[in-house]
Each structure stands twice: as structure tokens, then as C-alpha cells.
Amino acid sequence: MEWEHRDRKYADLLAYAIIEIPIMAGERCLGVLTLSRSKPDYTFTAAQTETGILFARLVALVLDNANLYESAVKEIAERERAQDSLQYSNQQQQVINSLLKISFEDNSMDEMLSIILDEIFSIEWMTISQKGGVFLFNEQTNTLDLRVHRNLAPALEIKCAKLNFGQCLCGRAALSREIQFADCLDERHEIRYEGMEEHGHYNVPILQGGKTLGVIVLYLPHGYQKTEKDIAFLHTVADAVAVLLRRKQVETLLLENEARFRQIVESANDVIYRTDMLGNFIYVNPTSLIIMGYKNESEVLGKNYLELAAPEWRHKLKRFYNRQFLTKQSNTYFEFPAINAGGEAIWFGQSVQIIKDGDAVVGFQAVARDITQLKQAQEALSLSRDQALEASRAKSQMLSRVSHELRTPLGGVLGFAELLQYNAFGALNKKQEEAVDHIIKSANYLTSMVNDLLDEAQIESGSLLLDNSYFDPAELLENVNSSMSMLADKKNIIFKTEISSDLPDELYGDVKRLQQVIINLAGNAVKFTREGEVRVAFKRAAPTFWSIEVRDTGAGIPDSERQIIFEPFRQINNSITRENRGSGLGLAITKQLVELMGGQISLESKVGKGSLFTITMPITNAPGE
Amino acid sequence: MTKPLALIVEDDPQLSQIFTLTLCELFETESITDGSLALTRLLEVVPHLVVLDINLPGASGAQILHFIRADARLNTTRVILATANIRQAEDLQDEADIVLLKPVSIGQLRDLAERLI
Structure with a gap:
């Protein structure tokens, strides 16, 4: 294999032979291992090349490991970061949790x-x-x-x-x-x-x-x-x-x-409690315990309200509150006696509200007040009222009996005196006649007093009944005139009557009582008038009222006495003389009779000038007309 | 001419005497103090006038009045009721010819009796 210096980068190395071996980590090339020879004409042997390749593999291995470490470091750093933020969010969560816990x-x-x-x-x-x-x-x-x-x-x-x-x-x-x-x-x-x-x-x-x-x-x-x-x-x-x-x-x-609210409930003077829907106590305030004489609320809680009520009232109470429960009436008031721990009865006035959950009644709450004293006072009052009524009835009965018993002997006195006066027992001399006159006068006075007493007794006991019918007012006035004029003549007083033309021909009422009233007033007027006149007038006071006026020119009645003259047994001080003595019932009876007949009596008077009594009566028809 | 008969039925002797003395000029008077005796006597006579008290022993004035009003034989008999009790007087005023409240005025009684003859 021929190697040449083709690359300037190796020129300085004076290398004659160069071998470049790629450093491969899997498919990736991490670098190049370069081996060179400085000896000319000397090539790498196959064994040397082999060693070089081996070395390059080793380097690749080392380098790859180094990469791994780096990424591991990176990964660790990332993990730490993640952990940090996890810790942050954990702690944040923890703090929030703690705060949440605080709220409970x-x-x-x-x-x-x-x-x-x-x-x-x-x-x-x-x-x-x-x-x-x-x-x-x-x-x-x-x-x-x-x-x-x-x-x-x-x-x-x-x-x-x-x-x-x-x-x-x-x-x-x-x-x-x-x-x-x-x-x-x-x-x-x-x-x-x-x-x-x-x-x-x-x-x-x-x-x-x-x-x-x-x-x-x-x-x-x-x-x-x-x-x-x-x-x-x-x-x-x-x-x-x-x-x-x-x-x-x-x-x-x-x-x-x-x-x-608790303070209000617990310091209230009233009994305040709650029950479940069966009426068993689930809350009672301290006042309840004090009033009912219990020491501890456990003595009461769980008990039924009926157990504390007086036995003879339980039935009534149960019916009353059952009805409230059924009708869902929101508030009721009931008075009943309860029995306290000591066995004494205590009266309660109790307001009960139903407690609702939605539409269903789930219980009751009650405010009850100790009304024992009130009840006792009421009972005492009712007893004393009964007693007073009874006493009044007894008094009226007695008065009526007494007046009745007085009439019979009075009949004897008056009868014999009159017989004497009529010379039934022979002629009388002057002194005897005068004596008989005195007896008759006294007996008549006694009779009128007995009549007054009887009237008063009847009015007071409510047993006086009116005998109403239609009557002619002119006839009534004529009757008054005939009974009064003689009396007035005796005192040299003018007695006059007048009747308004617009008065109805017929009026409805108790004519006997009306006559009694008018004669009473007119009689008084004549009695207390020394000179001048007494007038009785019937007038039409208003379309539906008529009036009876009795006017005199007598002594008059001072302001301070106007009220008391209508009270029974009262007469104005010093006004009683031998000529005008009376039972003191006349005006009281007059007023009561007038009011019983639906009328009113009033008085105008000036001392030394005279008085005017006015009776105002409604003009009525017989019932059903 | 014989005087008409007046029966005075009154248990109080004084009043009975007074009524008798008042009426004796005008009437033949007979006084009875007991209710049941009065009823017996009324079976025998037809009085022109009966002066009748109400509260009587034997039989009450009211019973006697009812008896008189129920007996046709006595339908001409006049009755003057003399009572001290207003209530009774009011109750019986329709049945009696005249009701007088005690104390009875002698003059009035004589006037009334005279008118009833």
C-alpha cells in the first residue's frame, strides 16, 4: 500500500507513513487516530495496523465513557434541579396544608x-x-x-x-x-x-x-x-x-x-328550653333549673315535658301541643301548672314556637314565665269579686227584705193615724189633730225612704226590670203637674210645665220610672226653692233624642258638689233641714234609672240663681218594630 | 138594704182592723187571717170585694186570687191586692182589679172601694 504526503498538515511531522483510523463508537465517529512513521520507505506492518485499529477501538471506548459521564453529570444536575422545585412545591404544599389545618x-x-x-x-x-x-x-x-x-x-x-x-x-x-x-x-x-x-x-x-x-x-x-x-x-x-x-x-x-344570645338566654328571668319533636328536653336554661328546683340539667334533659306538668293537666297539655304540631302553628300561648322538684305547683304562661327543618317539624322551643303569683292574685281577685258580688247581692236582698218588712208596720202606723184623722174613733181636738198630722207626715217620709232604699237595692243588684210600652208624653207631663202643683202651691212657688210641639205623640219607655225620675227632680226643685218658680219642660233635643228639663230658682249647687250629688247617700252639707230632709238616695236613683233607660242626666247650676237638670233620652221604638 | 160583703184576708191583725174600720161604713166586712180559711169561706159566700194580702199562712194570696179567677161563681168579685212586695204586685197586677202597695193609704182604699161598688 503506497502512502503519500498529500496533506500539508502532516508535512511538519516529517512523516513518511501515516495511518488514520476512525474512532467509532457504534455508528458515531468520535474522532480519528493518526499513526505516522518518520523513517522513510518503511511501511506499517499488518500487525501494526491491527494494533492501531485495536487502539482506536480502545480510545473510542474511553471517549464514549467520558461522554457518558458528562451526560450523567448533566442528568444529575437536572435531577437536582427537579428535586429542588419538587421540594419547593412540596414545602409550598406543606405550608398551605398547615395553614388549612389551622383553619380547623x-x-x-x-x-x-x-x-x-x-x-x-x-x-x-x-x-x-x-x-x-x-x-x-x-x-x-x-x-x-x-x-x-x-x-x-x-x-x-x-x-x-x-x-x-x-x-x-x-x-x-x-x-x-x-x-x-x-x-x-x-x-x-x-x-x-x-x-x-x-x-x-x-x-x-x-x-x-x-x-x-x-x-x-x-x-x-x-x-x-x-x-x-x-x-x-x-x-x-x-x-x-x-x-x-x-x-x-x-x-x-x-x-x-x-x-x-347565650348570655341573654342564660341570664333571662324566664324559663327557656328546647325539646325534640317528641317533646323531650334537649336544652334548658339555668333559670329553668332554678325555678323548677333542679340542681343539674342532667336531671331534666331527656325527660318529656309532660312529666313536669301537673298530672291533671297532662291530657289537656298534650292535646294542645299535638294540635300545634299537626297544624304547624308557628306560635302558641298556654297557661298550666307544672310540678317542681319539691312537688309544688308552679304556674307557667308559656309561648311555644315550632322548630322546622324545611317543612318538617323537628322540635319545639319554649319561653315560659312563672305566673304563679299572677295566678294567685287573679284567683284572689276573682274570689274577692265573687265575695263582693255575693255581698252586694246579700245587701240588696237584705235591703229588699228590710224595706218589705218595714212596709207592714208602716201600714199600721199610717192606717191608724189616718183613721184618727177621719174621726173613725170620734172627733179629735185641735192638739190631737196636729199630733195625727205629725204622725202621718213622719210615716209618709218613712214610706218614701223605704221606697228609695228598695229602688236603690234593686238597681244595684241589677234586678230592676223596665216595663217599656208606648206612652203619651203629654199625659205623663199632666200626671207630673197634678202631683207637684199642690206641693208647690203650699210653698207659694210657681210650678209650670211646657211641651214642645215637635215632640212625637207617642214615645216608647217605662213611663212609671220616667214619672218617678221627673217627680224626684221636680220634688227636689220644689223642696230647695224658697221663692220663684219650678219649670218642667219636654223638648225635642235632636231628631232622635228628647229631653226633660227641670229648672228651678233655688239655692243652686256649688261646682265642688256636682259630682257627689249623684252618689248614693250623699247630700250637700248643711242642706238638710227639717223641711227638706231626704234619704239621700233620690238623685243617685234618678241617675241610675236614667242610665238604665239609656239616657243621660246633666246639671247646670249657679249658686243663689238656681239649677237646671236635663235628662236626654233616645227616641226609640219597641224592639222588632 | 144590706151592705155588700167585703172579705178582708190579712194576717196582720192591726192592718186587718184598719181595713175593717175603713170599709165598715160601705161594706159588711168579714176578716180572715188564714189563707186556707179564706178559701173555705169563698166556697160558701160570693163577696163583692176581697181585700187580699199576699203573704199569708195556709194558702198564699196568689193562690186565693187564682181560685177566685178560676171560679165562674165568683166572676163578679172584685179583688184589691195589698202587698208590701213590689215584685209580687207586678206579677199579679193583671189578675187583680187593683194592686195597692203597702202602706196602703186609707183615703185611697176607701175611694177605690167606693168606686167598685
């Missing part, structure tokens, strides 16, 4: 913030300092308040207790709603203290909707460079914390509300 724990707000801070500090891949704190926005003071911190200098703890929005890095983070990063103590560190060391910061705002809930402040070593990874992670943490905070705030609000 029963911590106070500050305890929760403390745990959050520790979780952040536990992250290994972020070389932050173990120093920092959490600020929360305080709505009342409109400041960011330092709630928890780790390793902050005492001076800072005091100075940073409350920060304004925009103040320092923390306030800036809150205001800008963006993470504030610093790698050194720059001008944004507005709050400083003596001996403050160089440091950097991540200040992470905790955002929720449009609100800044707070700021997480983390310290960094001086010169720390921020990374995208840090920022992304801190955002995630801040979001998770925001959710936790919101949750905590709502929870706190709920707890406060619940505590408030």
Missing part, C-alpha cells in the same frame, strides 16, 4: 397568626431571617396593628405597635397592595432605632376583595436578592392567610353573637 383548629386570632408566622419561617429553601411579624388592619383606629412577631427588637415592637397606611415599608405594602422588597436599610425604613442592623425585607400585603386585611413583614439578610419563586410563594401564602383571617373574623363575629 380552635385558636384565637393571635394564636393563629403565630402559627402562620412559624410556618413561613420553617421553609428551608427561602433563606429569610427568623425575624418578622404580622400586622392587622384595625377598623376602629384605621391603623395597622402589630399582632404577633418573632425576634423583633423591643424598641421596634413599641415603635411599630401601630402604623399608618403608607408609613414605613409595611404601611407602603398595605397602601400599594403590592409586596414591598428591600435588600438594605433604605430610605423607606422610616422607623429606626439606635443599633439597628442592616437588613432587607419582604412586606407582603394580605388582601381580600378590595380590602387590605394586614401585612406580613419578613426580614431578609442584607443584600438578599429577591426571586420570582419567593414572590410567587409569598403571594400564595398571603392569599391563604387572607382566607383564614376572613374566616376567623366571621367566626369571631358568630361566636360573639352566639355568646350574646
